[in-house]
Amino acid sequence: MPEPVAEPALNGLRLNLRIVSIVMFNFASYLTIGLPLAVLPGYVHDVMGFSAFWAGLVISLQYFATLLSRPHAGRYADSLGPKKIVVFGLCGCFLSGLGYLTAGLTASLPVISLLLLCLGRVILGIGQSFAGTGSTLWGVGVVGSLHIGRVISWNGIVTYGAMAMGAPLGVVFYHWGGFQALALIIMGVALVAILLAIPRPTVKASKGKPLPxxxxxxxxxxxxxxxxxxxxxxxxxxxxxxxxxxxxxxxxxxxxxxxxxxxxxxxxxxxxxxxxxxxxxxxxxxxxxxxxxxxxxxxxxxxxxxxxxxxxxxxxxxxxxxxxxxxxxxxxxxxxxxxxxxxxxxxxxxxxxxxxxxxxxxxxxxxxxxxxxxxxxxxxxxxxxxxxxxxxxxxxxxxxxxxxx
The missing domain is CATH 1.20.1250.20 (MFS general substrate transporter like domains)
Known part of the structure; x- marks a missing residue:
């Protein structure tokens, strides 16, 4: 856990705005998850011509990658500081969009295209676990451990909001510009979040030796x-x-x-x-x-x-x-x-x-x-x-x- 910065007590609207200014990076990471969620199964099955098994696997790979990488995200956030972990995670979200883009460009080679999609989903899963865990700890470092419950609550709210917005918007963007346009929008969301995160002040990483x-x-x-x-x-x-x-x-x-x-x-x-x-x-x-x-x-x-x-x-x-x-x-x-x-x-x-x-x-x-x-x-x-x-x-x-x- 990062060491919180000593500041006057926060409450009410000021506290919520301070939290939202950090958890918006988790919103961005979940938006990159939600945007392709309703598009990918049909794209893999109907457009690329693969079975329902492969369509399901493409979706599930992200969740498995998140599950396996989440403990590492927590340890690195403790040792390196949460801001670095958030930026790293958002870079993963950007690279997942790049994977979708290259998959669309290689659509004439279905196996290669599918492998690129799978790679993008794995990178997205790792990126989300780092961005999500890091944004929670960054928020706690900014407002203090007294408000950890509120930080976690706001993270859940932005998660639901991003998924609820992302899925229908992804379908609209796909019908408007195709799969490659959707990939570019995902990359754009991640890039904007990275550019907003980099200038933000950091909180100190923990100095103690971690437990096994x-x-x-x-x-x-x-x-x-x-x-x-x-x-x-x-x-x-x-x-x-x-x-x-x-x-x-x-x-x-x-x-x-x-x-x-x-x-x-x-x-x-x-x-x-x-x-x-x-x-x-x-x-x-x-x-x-x-x-x-x-x-x-x-x-x-x-x-x-x-x-x-x-x-x-x-x-x-x-x-x-x-x-x-x-x-x-x-x-x-x-x-x-x-x-x-x-x-x-x-x-x-x-x-x-x-x-x-x-x-x-x-x-x-x-x-x-x-x-x-x-x-x-x-x-x-x-x-x-x-x-x-x-x-x-x-x-x-x-x-x-x-x-x-």
Whole structure:
């Protein structure tokens, strides 16, 4: 974790503007993800002529690269400083656009073009993990660790905003100028972000000796497990709510997803100080309870309004889980290791979202669509019990890593 600069206390609008001025770089990185997201599967399958497997692989490569590189992003942010990591990540986003551009230019050589697309997706995954982790730590370094929960919350808001904006805009740009024009726009977004980031003042990197990864993992894994269990609720709604509505013979699945997103973002905006006021674990337990009620309502819904209320509650409940547990998780390690702790903690959500889809699909094929929402509610209930146990256990002394000479 970078060392925060000593400044007068920030609050209100000034604090939010200071945070947004940093997390906008994460917005840019996610915009480069969102822009090609709705275009690439059809481009690989329909235009390039490859199977649905390859279309899916091109998309998935980015997520695997993010998952594998995220712990490294945290460690480098601790040792080199978050600004350098953000700029490095944005350079990766720029290079991913260059990969798309060269793939479009070599369209007459389908195998070469596909390899370039895959390379671009891998570079994008690495770039996003560095830009996302670095922007969070940069924001904390600017406003102070007291506001880490708010920094994480704003990062989530800009992530949702960038993905929501990027996908439809990407389709518009693709139909307007083709795949190469879309690639140039992605490169332009990343380049503008790089040029804005370079002149920004840095925050100091940590001076202490980092803990080994095993020690960091041992300190945060229980919080990560609670996050992973709670993320199952988000995963089944995002992935299967359309099939749920189809199975019921209802219309309005897209509106249900909109309700989830509005509840998610709205809750973060309405309760920016909740974590500081009552504590991360208390907020997490309240959120788990709300998410459980929402998932149960979806699972037993006999009318569309029941499902919509359930989705709304699930979105509101899941909204503050990540920052609430994250605040506690990063404080479980010395300051010079908190970047690695945040990155390791985030990996649990990445893994959860990666396995929820296929596992829930197996359950759905065996027992029907509604059952997956009841099962997800059960997993969130386990997260609630785990968090309650974490709250009841005596506070642990945070080990200090040896300082560098």
């Amino acid at each position: 990864f095993r020690a960091v993992l041992g300190s945060v894994w229980l919080y990560g497990m609670a996050l992973a269990l709670a993320s199952a609720g988000f995963g089944v709604i995002a992935t299967f709510i359309t099939l749920f509505y189809d199975a019921k013979g209802w219309d309005g699945a897209a509106f249900a997803l909109t309700l989830f997103s509005c509840a998610f973002v709205g809750t973060r905006l309405l309760f920016p100080n909740g974590i500081n006021r009552i504590g991360g674990l208390n907020v997490a337990m309240i959120c788990f309870s709300v998410e459980i009620i929402g998932l149960l309502l979806v699972g037993v819904a006999t009318m569309p309004w029941m499902a919509k209320i359930g989705v709304l509650l699930a979105g509101a409940g899941f909204s503050l889980v990540f920052p609430a547990l994250g605040v506690v998780a990063v404080k479980a390690v010395p300051q010079q290791n908190q970047g690695a702790a945040l990155a390791t903690y985030t990996v649990f959500m990445d893994l959860s979202l990666g396995v929820t889809g296929p596992l829930a699909g197996l359950v759905m094929s065996w027992a029907g669509v509604p059952v997956i929402y009841l099962a997800a509610a059960g997993l969130v209930a386990i997260a609630l019990l785990l968090t309650w146990r974490l709250k009841k256990r005596p506070p642990e002394h945070v080990p200090e890593a040896a300082s560098s000479s």
